[in-house]
Amino acid sequence: MNDDVSVRRVGANEAAACVEALAEVLMDCVEGGASVSFMRPLSRDKAMAFWRNVADGVARNERVLLIAEDAEGQVVGTVQLITALPENQPHRADVAKMLVHRKARRRGIAQRLMAAVDQAAREEGRSVLVLDTVTGSDASRLYERAGWQRVGDVPRYALMPDGTPCDTTFFYKHL
Template identity: 35%
Template sequence: MTASITRLTAAALPAHRDELAALLVDVVAGGSSLGFLAGLGHEEAAAWWDSLLPAVEEGSLALWASRGPDGRLDGTVSWSRESKPNGRHRAELRKLMVHPAARGRGTGRALLAEAERGAALAGVLLLFLDTETGSGAERVYRSAGWTEAGTIPDYAADPAGRLHPTTLFYKHPGRPA
């Protein structure tokens, strides 16, 4: 089980840059479809994390990181609030990732629960996400009470560049499943 989950602030994000980049590189190398292709380098991953800083600063992106019993960063999750006036009640769950060596220990489920709690506290009424159909992440969302909204064929490429369908899910945080 995860030793601790912390919400990362804009002030804390730069201090964790290299650890976050290493996690992203390892998760993509492990085959997870997170929007990146195989061969993702540390600097490219670090630059991606850097690009999130303005959204974390303004509060439109909420980000959590988990550390395993050994103290190493082993997972993250975030949600991004919609900026359009008619959609400010909703947020997209993004980048639930767990290091391959930490899978099967409840880390993903714990991160997901923390993000859902944070969304409910922030007044988010609807969370939505997309995930590779048939993936381990899809099983996590189903078991956590998320509702399938549909599947889109050939939605995204996995790290090897092969197209896969994605399943869309939604959940009302704070409501019983």
């Protein structure tokens, strides 16, 4: 783990102020081949529009946004907890867009983000978390190490940023 990186929850105003930095992380991850809902090339405008929407969701209390910052205060990672779910699922949340900039990988940042999202879920009164990721990916192994239970795989569920089909594994975690 890296002690020069801090992970914290950001509120609506700060989320809006982080849009450009978060767009940089997203664009880097997509360029690096991460299957996170976007195709290459991901334009800055599209990435910023996505994060503006996320910031709006934070303002509406529909999601929790966590960021990881390096010692210089630069955003190097992020994860979200989506809490806007149907009324029969008040105990559940989805974990989304766990991203770490390629220059900051292999330093324990993703592990710290996942621990922080668990804590945020507890603070929000959520006891069942769900996420999905590319089957066999580094993220898949991270989630298993963090206590997530594999539900199963859906072949050809999504596309990689280059258009190649990829399988997706679904996970859940009880807190």
